[in-house]
Amino acid sequence: MIDLRRLHVLRAVAHYGTVTAAAQALHFTPSAASQQIRQLARDLGVDLLEPQGRGVRLTPAAQSLLAHADAIQARWEEAELDLRAEHGAPAGQLRVCGFTTAVSVLLAPMAVRLRERYPRLTVRIQETGVPESFDLLFEGETDLAVVDVTPRNPPLSDARFDQQPLLDDRYDLVVPDDHPLAGRGHVDLAEAAHEDWIAPVPESPCRPHVMSACGAAGFTPSVVHHALDWNATAHLVAHRLGVALIPRLAHLTPHLPITRVHCTGNPHRKLLTATRQGCRTRPAVAAALEELRELAPTAVA
Structure with a gap:
């Protein structure tokens, strides 16, 4: 019989990528997590981890076992639903x-x-x-x-x-109110190719969307300022420090002297x-x- 607790440790290693990270997430010591996987391997009579450089990787047997483990987890969720349903x-x-x-x-x-x-x-x-x-x-x-x-x-x-x-959350080109593009109903992003740009910080999940939209328009933006927050971005635009792509879902500070202009091609996330x-x-x-x-x-x- 497979010990489901040990199986969960193996799933955590696959999810987090290392035994150490999995142990931290599960509030185990790395040695305790490793012991759980070794015991699971002994129970099944197969190797589950193999050396890879300074770390380890899952064996083909472990990958096969994980497919079954994910199915078991999904069935457990369904079982809980059946047991706890209240009309x-x-x-x-x-x-x-x-x-x-x-x-x-x-x-x-x-x-x-x-x-x-x-x-x-x-x-x-x-x-x-x-x-x-x-x-x-x-x-x-x-x-x-x-x-x-x-x-x-x-x-x-x-x-x-x-x-x-x-x-689908569309991106608008955001420019100062007095910018030449501000009065346009729609704009091709290529028309902003030579502008200074304000973009999300490099580690932001939104940055690839902005860079891809500009790339699809045929240019790499000249990014002079970076921001974490869309409202910070909007304030930089309001001070005429550059233009930006901002998603429509982002509610910006009211009354800023900025204009959202729709983009042809509808770039979106x-x-x-x-x-x-x-x-x-x-x-x-x-x-x-x-x-x-x-x-x-x-x-x-």
């Missing part, structure tokens, strides 16, 4: 997370609506980065995440997560909802997803 009425605690803009524009109003409709349901919101959202889902610390698509996301085929489209596989049909999660689907069209109008 389909959302109740208890729902934990959700998302990046800053998603919290402000989607998750906060969603929580208000759920509180009004389902008095027995409590919503807990946590602001997180995209990679951290998937970590929290994997660890069972959150039930639903709103994420944007980045190169670091797990693939849509990842059996551990159920990722579904929520909305894709937002997804993510849950653990088998969790999407839980009453509370299903109710939250329904609210998000209703809020999404108006959020980017």
Whole structure:
């Protein structure tokens, strides 16, 4: 019989990439985590880890076992749903997370609506980065995440997560009110190729979207300023320090002397909802997803 606790340690190693990182996430010592995997290997009579440089990697047997482990986890989520169902009425605690803009524009109003409709349901919101959202889902610390698509996301085929489209968030070119492009209904980004640009910091998941949009228009932007926050970006634009691409979902400080100009080709980022596989049909999660689907069209109008 496979010890499911040991199997979870192996899944954590696959998710975090190293035994040390997995141990930290599970509140184990690295030696204890390694011991759990060694014992699982002995139980099964196969090698699960093999040396790779200074670290280790999963063996083909471990990869095969993980496919079954992910299916077991999904079935366990479904079993919990069956056992805890209360006539389909959302109740208890729902934990959700998302990046800053998603919290402000989607998750906060969603929580208000759920509180009004389902008095027995409590919503807990946590602001997180995209990679951290998937970590929290994997660890069972959150039930639903709103994420944007980045190169670091797990693939849509990842059996551990159920990722579904929520909305396309279009980027506008943001310029000072007195900029020559400010009076245009639409603008080709190539017309801003020689401008000074304000872009997200290099580690931001939004930076690839901005750079890709400019690349598709045939140029690499001359980035002179970097910002973490869209409102900080907007203030830099207002002071005529450059132009920027800002997603429509970002609500900017009112009355700034800036203009949003729609871009031909509609550059955008894709937002997804993510849950653990088998969790999407839980009453509370299903109710939250329904609210998000209703809020999404108006959020980017």
